[in-house]
Amino acid sequence: MTSGSERRAMPFPLAALVGQEDLRLCLLLAAVDPRLGGVLLRGEKGTAKSTAARGLSEIVGDGVPFVDLPLGATEDRVLGHLDLERAIADGEAAWRPGLLSRVDGGILYVDEVNLLDDHLVECLLDACESGVNRLEREGLSHAHPSRFTMIGTMNPEEGDLRPQMLDRFALSVRVAGEQEDGPRMEVMRRRLAYDSDPASFRGQWLDATRRLRERLTQAREILPSVVLGSSLQDFIAEVAVKNRVAGHRADLAMARASRALAAWEGRSQVDADDVVRVAPFALAHRIRPEEEPQVPPPPPPPPEEEPREDQQEPPPEPLEMPPEPPSPSPDPSGEEDGENAPGQEDPNRSEGTESVFASGEPFKVRPLEIPPDRLARSGSGRRTRSRSSTCRGRTVGSTLRRGRDDLAFDATLRAAAPHQRARRAASSSPLAILVEPRDVRERVRERKVSHLLLFVVDGSGSMGARKRMSETKAAILSLLLDAYQKRDRVGLVVFRGEGAETVVPPTPSVERAARLLETLPVGGRTPLGAGLVEAGKVLATARRRDPLLRPLVVLLTDGRANRAYGADCGEAPAAQGRSLARALAERNPQARFVVIDTEAQGRIRLGLAGRLAQEMGAQCLACEELRAEDLVRWTRNVMNSEERNIP
Amino acid sequence: MKKPVYPFVAIVGQEDLKLSLVLNVVHPALGGVLILGEKGTAKSTAVRGLGRLLGEIEVYEHDPFNTAPGQPIPSQVARVPGQGEPRVVRRAVPLVDLPISATEDRVVGTLDLERALKSGESRIQPGLLAGAHRGILYVDEVNLLDDHVVDLLLDVAAMGVNTVEREGISFAHPSRFTLVGTMNPEEGELRPQLLDRFGLCVRVEGLRDPSLRVEVIRRRLAHESDAQAFAAGFAKEERELSERIVAAKERVASVGWSDAILLQIARTSLSAGVDGHRADLVMLQGARALAAWEGRTEVLEDDVERISRLALPHRMRRQPFAEMGT
Numbered sequence: 001m002t003s004g005s006e007r008r009a010m011p012f013p014l015a016a017l018v019g020q021e022d023l024r025l026c027l028l029l030a031a032v033d034p035r036l037g038g039v040l041l042r043g044e045k046g047t048a049k050s051t052a053a054r055g056l057s058e059i060v061g062d063g064v065p066f067v068d069l070p071l072g073a074t075e076d077r078v079l080g081h082l083d084l085e086r087a088i089a090d091g092e093a094a095w096r097p098g099l100l101s102r103v104d105g106g107i108l109y110v111d112e113v114n115l116l117d118d119h120l121v122e123c124l125l126d127a128c129e130s131g132v133n134r135l136e137r138e139g140l141s142h143a144h145p146s147r148f149t150m151i152g153t154m155n156p157e158e159g160d161l162r163p164q165m166l167d168r169f170a171l172s173v174r175v176a177g178e179q180e181d182g183p184r185m186e187v188m189r190r191r192l193a194y195d196s197d198p199a200s201f202r203g204q205w206l207d208a209t210r211r212l213r214e215r216l217t218q219a220r221e222i223l224p225s226v227v228l229g230s231s232l233q234d235f236i237a238e239v240a241v242k243n244r245v246a247g248h249r250a251d252l253a254m255a256r257a258s259r260a261l262a263a264w265e266g267r268s269q270v271d272a273d274d275v276v277r278v279a280p281f282a283l284a285h286r287i288r289p290e291e292e293p294q295v296p297p298p299p300p301p302p303p304e305e306e307p308r309e310d311q312q313e314p315p316p317e318p319l320e321m322p323p324e325p326p327s328p329s330p331d332p333s334g335e336e337d338g339e340n341a342p343g344q345e346d347p348n349r350s351e352g353t354e355s356v357f358a359s360g361e362p363f364k365v366r367p368l369e370i371p372p373d374r375l376a377r378s379g380s381g382r383r384t385r386s387r388s389s390t391c392r393g394r395t396v397g398s399t400l401r402r403g404r405d406d407l408a409f410d411a412t413l414r415a416a417a418p419h420q421r422a423r424r425a426a427s428s429s430p431l432a433i434l435v436e437p438r439d440v441r442e443r444v445r446e447r448k449v450s451h452l453l454l455f456v457v458d459g460s461g462s463m464g465a466r467k468r469m470s471e472t473k474a475a476i477l478s479l480l481l482d483a484y485q486k487r488d489r490v491g492l493v494v495f496r497g498e499g500a501e502t503v504v505p506p507t508p509s510v511e512r513a514a515r516l517l518e519t520l521p522v523g524g525r526t527p528l529g530a531g532l533v534e535a536g537k538v539l540a541t542a543r544r545r546d547p548l549l550r551p552l553v554v555l556l557t558d559g560r561a562n563r564a565y566g567a568d569c570g571e572a573p574a575a576q577g578r579s580l581a582r583a584l585a586e587r588n589p590q591a592r593f594v595v596i597d598t599e600a601q602g603r604i605r606l607g608l609a610g611r612l613a614q615e616m617g618a619q620c621l622a623c624e625e626l627r628a629e630d631l632v633r634w635t636r637n638v639m640n641s642e643e644r645n646i647p
Numbered sequence: 648m649k650k651p652v653y654p655f656v657a658i659v660g661q662e663d664l665k666l667s668l669v670l671n672v673v674h675p676a677l678g679g680v681l682i683l684g685e686k687g688t689a690k691s692t693a694v695r696g697l698g699r700l701l702g703e704i705e706v707y708e709h710d711p712f713n714t715a716p717g718q719p720i721p722s723q724v725a726r727v728p729g730q731g732e733p734r735v736v737r738r739a740v741p742l743v744d745l746p747i748s749a750t751e752d753r754v755v756g757t758l759d760l761e762r763a764l765k766s767g768e769s770r771i772q773p774g775l776l777a778g779a780h781r782g783i784l785y786v787d788e789v790n791l792l793d794d795h796v797v798d799l800l801l802d803v804a805a806m807g808v809n810t811v812e813r814e815g816i817s818f819a820h821p822s823r824f825t826l827v828g829t830m831n832p833e834e835g836e837l838r839p840q841l842l843d844r845f846g847l848c849v850r851v852e853g854l855r856d857p858s859l860r861v862e863v864i865r866r867r868l869a870h871e872s873d874a875q876a877f878a879a880g881f882a883k884e885e886r887e888l889s890e891r892i893v894a895a896k897e898r899v900a901s902v903g904w905s906d907a908i909l910l911q912i913a914r915t916s917l918s919a920g921v922d923g924h925r926a927d928l929v930m931l932q933g934a935r936a937l938a939a940w941e942g943r944t945e946v947l948e949d950d951v952e953r954i955s956r957l958a959l960p961h962r963m964r965r966q967p968f969a970e971m972g973t
Contacts, residue, residue, distance in 0.1 A: 043923075044922035044923050045839065045840050045843045045922055045923050045925065046843060046922060046923020046924050046925030046926070047922075047923045047924065048924075050805055050806075068806070068810050069812070070755075070799075070802055070809075070810040070811070070812055071795075071798045071799055071802045072751055072755050072795075072798075072799045072802070072811070072812075072813055073812040073813055074812070074813035074814055076813075076814065076815060077812035077813055077814075077815070077816070077817055078812065081815060084763070084767070084769045084815055085767060085768055085769055088767035089767065096815075098812075099812060111802060111805060111806070112798065112801065112802065112840075115798045115801075117795075155839075155840055157839050157840065158838065158839075158840055177921075177922060177923045177924050178924070179917065181910055181913045181914060181917070184909075184912075184913035184916065184917070184924065184927055185906065185909040185910060185912075185913050187924050187927065187928075188909055188912065188913075188924075188927050188928060188931050189909065191924075191928055192928070192931065192932075195676060196900065408814070409757070409758045409760045409763070409814065410758050410769075410814040410815035410816075411814075413758075413763050413764075413815075414815070420767075430765075431764050431765060432763075432764060432765055432766050432767035433763065433764050433767055435764070505836045507836070512839065537833075541833070541834050544791065544834065
């Protein structure tokens with residue numbers, strides 16, 4: 001946890017962190033070998049993620065730049081841009097370096113990296129990949145080296161990173177709060193001591209900090225001579241294959257990290273334990289979220305890899321970080337037990353009472369490859385993020401295109417700057433800068449054209465309610481898992497018994513949805529009307545937050561109703577349902593509706609759901625057997641189609 | 648024209664609300680308050696009233712960043728040419744409104760266009776986060792704030808520093824503020840990460856006791872018919888409150904605690920199943936503030952018990968607001 005008093009000049013000492021050995025180890029490994037790549041710290045809020053990253057800044061040494069990338073940064077300051085002041089004063093087209101220049105050879109720290117603007121992420125990845133930042137803008141052509149280690153933190157509750165982005169991080173660590181009284185008490189003691197007097201607290205940890213720094217220096221010296229034997233290289237490949245990771249970045253990360261670990265422990269030879277220790281960090285973010293990294297037993301050390309007696313120096317004392325026994329699982333608190341057969345068995349399946357259904361069967365989700373939309377849109381059309389044509393949203397750059405009176409001051413002034421000498425000669429204006437219409441640049445803003453997927457589900461006691469719920473739940477979770485929809489929101493309204501309830505308020509978080517969906521009661525009467533009214537409330541709230549929202553409402557019902565909404569209005573519940581459905585559709589013209597008819601097949605069919613759909617101008621899909629896969633597929637189809645009704 | 652402020656002490660009932668606001672003034676390390684409730688439940692009135700109890704801070708004259716004297720002066724503090732150090736003056740603790748329509752450039756700051764045009768210099772035009780430093784940042788209907796503005800707030804709240812790297816500006820200034828937000832939970836939820844940033848959380852409801860409701864109407868009407876006279880009637884009470892706050896503020900640093908208190912806090916958090924450690928720290932700091940407020944220099948178990956009711960509900964994993972207020 002970071003507190004207000006924490007400043008770069010006086011960070012909370014890394015050595016004073018309570019527990020969090022994995023976190024500390026990964027940061028130090030990245031510091032030992034800057035070529036290792038990035039480190040991603042994933043974990044719940046209020047665990048020492050930022051504090052640790054900041055603490056690293058004083059360990060890495062004075063010559064190594066440590067640069068913060070704030071979330072609100074714009075492209076020009078990240079990449080570099082024309083120096084306005086020099087352009088005005090000297091009429092010179094000088095280049096003003098951006099963050100990517102400042103960070104060369106150092107550490108780029110991005111807090112809440114999953115919230116960073118996508119456009120900036122692309123810029124970072126380009127530089128990260130090539131080691132060079134190439135700039136073509138404002139009449140300038142410039143390239144400079146930009147090699148850096150990226151350290152990112154994120155809380156998965158706020159949505160995950162895209163797999164491509166995840167893959168760029170060499171290592172990832174799961175960070176969780178301490179679960180024992182003792183360490184929790186120690187966290188409070190140290191944090192309050194630091195907050196009340198940072199300088200004297202840091203004084204107490206000066207020795208430990210210095211030892212860390214010295215050990216890091218030694219490790220860096222040893223690193224080039226550390227040997228990774230060929231049998232261990234084979235072992236690394238085996239680990240990667242066993243975990244079915246895509247590409248070779250995991251192998252490289254394991255190889256580099258195990259060398260860095262050997263160096264950190266003062267050895268010039270990597271041993272199998274090094275690989276076993278770092279493997280989970282290299283794998284955790286490259287495998288499916290519901291899986292655990294598998295590390296097979298390491299090979300016996302071949303004779304030529306026997307540790308030699310004549311090591312140059314004794315290994316440094318272990319400090320506060322005694323080498324731990326190798327732990328094959330990075331997340332001992334994880335719900336899934338490695339011993340469970342991989343047969344996708346649901347541990348909760350048989351639990352619960354009659355009225356509470358257990359979690360749905362997990363199934364694989366294949367991410368959809370949708371390219372980002374580069375056209376300006378005003379909220380309609382395909383999902384995914386869009387360049388915004390309204391004056392809201394994050395400024396990401398500037399353009400010559402006009403028409404919105406959304407002036408990009410900086411870009412406009414920079415465009416005007418080179419012409420100042422000539423213009424001043426022809427003018428008597430007292431202003432320092434003379435701006436002409438052709439200089440004008442407008443902001444390019446990016447904003448999420450958000451999508452809301454609202455499931456409205458009949459949870460009454462009718463046949464198949466439990467199955468319906470479990471399939472809906474699985475569909476919701478997999479839709480949220482789909483990385484491309486990380487910023488879309490998914491919600492769930494259930495109607496049953498005496499009324500309707502928003503079980504999952506619209507959320508982008510798979511973790512939050514999973515928590516809320518842990519237990520779902522079913523049974524009772526069928527208050528269809530109440531469900532539709534509740535859905536209307538959810539839509540109204542969502543629209544208030546975001547007027548451009550494009551909701552998709554998926555109504556799972558057989559169209560029956562036996563409980564009217566509100567006081568007795570004389571209308572039969574089913575007829576009332578239809579008129580409420582029509583009202584809902586009329587009041588939400590921006591929303592699209594799909595009715596999924598859950599009426600049992602084969603018997604006498606009433607076709608009530610079809611009539612309901614007609615009232616809403618919605619498509620009605622009948623299903624032989626409701627399956628989560630189909631729900632996901634249908635939902636995607638509708639969201640990807642331009643039309644209000646699918647053809 | 649400024650609307651006359653309704654005195655804080657004249658608010659009827661709402662003891663939790665008043666207590667959590669006061670504790671944050673006593674001990675800003677608490678991290679703010681989130682006020683849940685429907686429209687018309689004195690949420691904004693209480694926050695505005697609080698403004699008059701905040702006291703003063705020392706700042707450099709004309710410094711838009713509210714730099715504390717003795718701290719490094721931002722390069723852009725207005726200096727009078729030919730003079731050395733800027734003058735130190737006293738100023739009311741800032742209470743800055745963040746309207747939900749605020750754009751990101753107004754929040755974090757942006758290029759000062761006028762200065763750029765007149766003198767060709769790239770200088771920052773400070774945003775709301777500069778003015779809120781060492782004060783209170785108030786967001787009415789915080790759950791309706793644009794997502795990316797929330798991101799920026801979280802970033803700055805976490806760092807205590809506003810780093811501006813945008814639109815040709817590269818600048819950083821300290822920005823530490825007490826975040827006070829209001830929201831009506833029926834109008835949408837708040838992201839868990841932002842929720843966690845609020846030290847305390849109170850639910851405000853309309854009063855049930857008819858005689859108290861009558862008192863609310865009576866006072867409200869009196870305030871509207873003659874705000875000055877109404878305020879004068881509460882001046883003494885308000886002064887006493889101010890003095891008590893000042894005394895508690897001075898005492899809070901010396902409030903101690905035993906290991907038994909730490910153990911009680913750790914167990915409370917673990918049994919509530921909260922994420923991370925922020926709840927523990929908030930409970931400890933809150934209990935200290937409470938002890939100081941009541942004139943003690945030692946945290947009691949009862950302090951922890953009382954503060955946990957304000958520090959935990961919004962941090963519980965499942966359905967944060969479900970069990971509140973019942």
